[in-house]
Amino acid sequence: MSHPGPKPRRGRSPPGRVLGHPPGYGFDMAELYSDALLADGPILFVSGQIPEASDGEIALDITGQTRQIFQNLTEILDRHGAGPDHLVKLTYYLRHITDLEDFRAALLECLPDGHLPAATLVEVSGLVHPRYLVEIDAVACLPRDRG
Secondary structure (H helix, E strand, O other): OOOOOOOOOOOOOOOEEEEOOOOOOOOHHHHHOOOEEEEOOOEEEEEEEOOEOOOOOEOOOHHHHHHHHHHHHHHHHHHOOOOHHHEEEEEEEEOOHHHHHHHHHHHHHHOOOOOOOEEEEEEOOOOOOOOOOEEEEEEEEOOOOOO
8 A cells, every 4th residue: 555655764774674464464454553563773762742733733633633743753753863764663542433544544644655663552531632632652763873
């Protein structure tokens, strides 16, 4: 499956080797994550990212909120010499599991083509702000040669 999204950056080593799904693995979400990812390099743990822009704006829908979270996350990764292609583990906290289809579509736009971090998705009864529909925390494997 091909989708638009950030491409891996030149000159950066990939985070590790993807250990994929066993043959016959059939759950629909399986195409959005890897069963395991072997990482080799410094590890960056990123706290839960919220769907709020630097100007305080919050998108009203799951698609806009997911995109904003990945923009926030990408800015953090960039400060550490990495990008979305260095993500090895993501945890998604959704307020409403009924948003799953739209969340998946937005997620595919945000992840680099073919890059599938290990992941966990949890439906929660609430987040820190009542307008938040999603929060995402992350683990990234930084390039060994980062400055």
